[in-house]
Amino acid sequence: MGTRLDVPTAGRAPGVAAPVIHLLEGPLSAAITRDEVAHLARLARLAVTDAELDVFAGQLDVILGSVARVGEVAADDIPPTSHAVPLENVYRPDELRPGLSQEQALSGAPASEDGRFRVPQILGEEA
Amino acid sequence: MTASLVDFDDVVERYDPMLGLEVHVELNTNTKMFCGCPTGFGAEPNTQVCPTCLGLPGSLPVVNRAAVESAMRIGLALNCSIAPWGRFARKNYFYPDMPKNFQTSQYDEPIAVDGWLDVTLDDGEIFRVEIERAHMEEDTGKSLHVGGATGRIHGAEYSLLDYNRAGVPLIEIVTKMIPGTRERAPEVARAYVTALRDLIKSLGVSDVRMDQGSMRCDVNLSLSPRGSGILGTRSETKNVNSLRSVERAVRYEMCRHAAVLDAGEKIVQETRHFQEDTATTRSGRVKETSEDYRYFPEPDLVPIAPSAEWVEELRGTLPELPWARRARLQAEWGLSDEELRDLVNAGALDLIEATVAAGAPAGEARSWWVAYLAQQANAREVTLDALPITPAQVARVIALVAGGELNNKLARQVVDGVLAGEGEPDAVVEARGLKVVSDDGALIAAVDEALAAQPDVAQKIRDGKVAAAGAIVGAVMKATKGQADAKRVRELIIERCG
Numbered sequence: 094m095g096t097r098l099d100v101p102t103a104g105r106a107p108g109v110a111a112p113v114i115h116l117l118e119g120p121l122s123a124a125i126t127r128d129e130v131a132h133l134a135r136l137a138r139l140a141v142t143d144a145e146l147d148v149f150a151g152q153l154d155v156i157l158g159s160v161a162r163v164g165e166v167a168a169d170d171i172p173p174t175s176h177a178v179p180l181e182n183v184y185r186p187d188e189l190r191p192g193l194s195q196e197q198a199l200s201g202a203p204a205s206e207d208g209r210f211r212v213p214q215i216l217g218e219e220a
Numbered sequence: 221m222t223a224s225l226v227d228f229d230d231v232v233e234r235y236d237p238m239l240g241l242e243v244h245v246e247l248n249t250n251t252k253m254f255c256g257c258p259t260g261f262g263a264e265p266n267t268q269v270c271p272t273c274l275g276l277p278g279s280l281p282v283v284n285r286a287a288v289e290s291a292m293r294i295g296l297a298l299n300c301s302i303a304p305w306g307r308f309a310r311k312n313y314f315y316p317d318m319p320k321n322f323q324t325s326q327y328d329e330p331i332a333v334d335g336w337l338d339v340t341l342d343d344g345e346i347f348r349v350e351i352e353r354a355h356m357e358e359d360t361g362k363s364l365h366v367g368g369a370t371g372r373i374h375g376a377e378y379s380l381l382d383y384n385r386a387g388v389p390l391i392e393i394v395t396k397m398i399p400g401t402r403e404r405a406p407e408v409a410r411a412y413v414t415a416l417r418d419l420i421k422s423l424g425v426s427d428v429r430m431d432q433g434s435m436r437c438d439v440n441l442s443l444s445p446r447g448s449g450i451l452g453t454r455s456e457t458k459n460v461n462s463l464r465s466v467e468r469a470v471r472y473e474m475c476r477h478a479a480v481l482d483a484g485e486k487i488v489q490e491t492r493h494f495q496e497d498t499a500t501t502r503s504g505r506v507k508e509t510s511e512d513y514r515y516f517p518e519p520d521l522v523p524i525a526p527s528a529e530w531v532e533e534l535r536g537t538l539p540e541l542p543w544a545r546r547a548r549l550q551a552e553w554g555l556s557d558e559e560l561r562d563l564v565n566a567g568a569l570d571l572i573e574a575t576v577a578a579g580a581p582a583g584e585a586r587s588w589w590v591a592y593l594a595q596q597a598n599a600r601e602v603t604l605d606a607l608p609i610t611p612a613q614v615a616r617v618i619a620l621v622a623g624g625e626l627n628n629k630l631a632r633q634v635v636d637g638v639l640a641g642e643g644e645p646d647a648v649v650e651a652r653g654l655k656v657v658s659d660d661g662a663l664i665a666a667v668d669e670a671l672a673a674q675p676d677v678a679q680k681i682r683d684g685k686v687a688a689a690g691a692i693v694g695a696v697m698k699a700t701k702g703q704a705d706a707k708r709v710r711e712l713i714i715e716r717c718g
């Protein structure tokens with residue numbers, strides 16, 4: 094396997110967390126495979142042609158390689174971080190704030206019906 | 221597809237069930253988890269939304285402090301440890317019920333971990349369910365599938381989305397695998413969800429209405445051959461939305477798993493949906509690939525790091541928990557275990573306590589709620605607390621009986637009037653003219669008439685057979701349409717025959 098992009102979760106017992114993905118921990122020289130690109134495209138509901146798989150695999154490889162260079166400067170005494178600013182506990186009070194009207198909410202929608210966003214049929218999954 | 225099911229008794233003879241329960245609870249905060257939109261149920265579609273919960277570019281989430289406090293109180297009440305530090309994560313998926321294309325959830329850093337909940341089974345046995353975690357997340361929007369026969373996704377031509385619910389704070393409570401339930405697995409599952417519902421209700425942090433979706437349960441189940449200790453493949457049944465369904469879903473899955481295993485086939489690891497009408501489950505997501513949510517820490521939200529002081533302050537706000545309260549009421553009202561359990565199962569505890577608080581003696585309050593009012597609730601097919609009568613009104617009726625203004629028969633008519641929407645008990649008494657007749661003049665006339673009508677009975681009474689007076693009392697009560705004071709009538713009969 095190449096750089097860890099996907100973390101299957103269906104196999105875990107309830108409550109047992111799979112590891113959070115850490116792109117930066119991936120091996121520097123890893124190459125992303127066509128299969129991995131196809132898998133990601135499927136998750137993103139993108140139709141990708143065979144030719145595009147090769148193009149994107151190459152491009153993603155470059156991107157991941159560039160990001161992975163951060164790993165070269167990360168030393169043992171620098172803990173991984175997810176936030177740029179050392180802040181904690183930022184909350185708002187449980188008070189209503191004015192939002193959007195239905196008309197405003199739907200104004201950017203390509204299609205709407207009965208006050209709702211209209212989207213194409215959803216296949217293969219059920220919430 | 222395995223069509224047949226194995227008989228339940230046969231299943232427990234040969235297999236051990238392993239149970240896991242995931243319960244989602246919608247918090248009753250004023251606003252959503254990450255924005256100031258209202259959370260009320262039933263508003264016009266897309267009228268409780270803003271750029272943040274619609275996932276519009278440039279919007280930023282901010283955590284609702286009250287939701288975090290509710291989550292910690294739930295965790296503390298479940299005997300969990302509160303994590304001193306934790307982040308939200310993005311659960312990425314492409315499905316239009318979240319306009320952001322991800323759900324913000326706690327993932328590997330839940331706010332509460334490692335607790336337990338003691339649940340009472342039908343025979344009074346206490347069963348301890350270990351809690352793995354309770355974590356915060358946000359609810360999704362509601363999809364309406366248009367076209368196709370069933371309103372389900374398959375066959376739908378398009379879907380309509382309402383995002384009023386998107387972003388409403390949710391707490392997901394996950395048990396550890398529950399071993400050793402054997403034939404009681406269905407019962408344990410129901411008892412656990414019941415106990416959890418009562419606990420959360422007592423905390424006042426959610427409406428916990430399964431019928432309205434503010435509490436939802438997923439049932440995980442696997443079987444292993446009796447005594448083998450080998451963990452079987454599990455199925456996850458969603459959509460289990462009543463206490464009875466929790467029990468039925470566990471039972472059905474046990475029988476289905478056994479049939480699959482007996483046939484030498486493998487259980488498919490999948491999400492299934494509970495079918496309320498048939499009490500069966502059907503396959504939901506059958507995926508050739510595993511789910512892949514590509515979790516990563518949410519960069520737009522800073523970590524949650526509750527101080528020890530904050531946690532202790534919240535611990536101090538925990539109310540008397542349901543089981544402690546039950547033990548107290550049992551002692552105060554002098555109930556046997558069985559009597560207590562009947563009251564709890566009937567959902568009468570709160571109502572009786574409130575009736576007692578309104579001044580009624582416990583014995584009478586209990587008797588009204590579990591007898592006459594329970595019958596009325598059954599007849600209307602509603603729960604006791606849905607009857608249109610308040611504990612204060614019941615207490616007033618009890619007081620009128622105690623004061624001699626009503627007898628039991630009249631009291632039931634007053635209650636009928638209140639249930640029929642005729643107003644307060646006193647107004648019903650007035651309007652229906654239901655006061656006990658204790659005016660001697662009117663009663664004496666009725667007694668004399670009844671004695672004259674049954675001379676042989678009258679003679680027996682005169683001969684000292686006082687028991688015979690019952691027939692005359694009955695006649696007088698009938699003549700006065702039940703409004704006579706029976707005790708006074710009896711006294712008058714003896715007087716008149718003396």
Ligand SMILES: [Zn+2]
Binds near residue numbers: 274
């Ligand atoms: Zn909002």
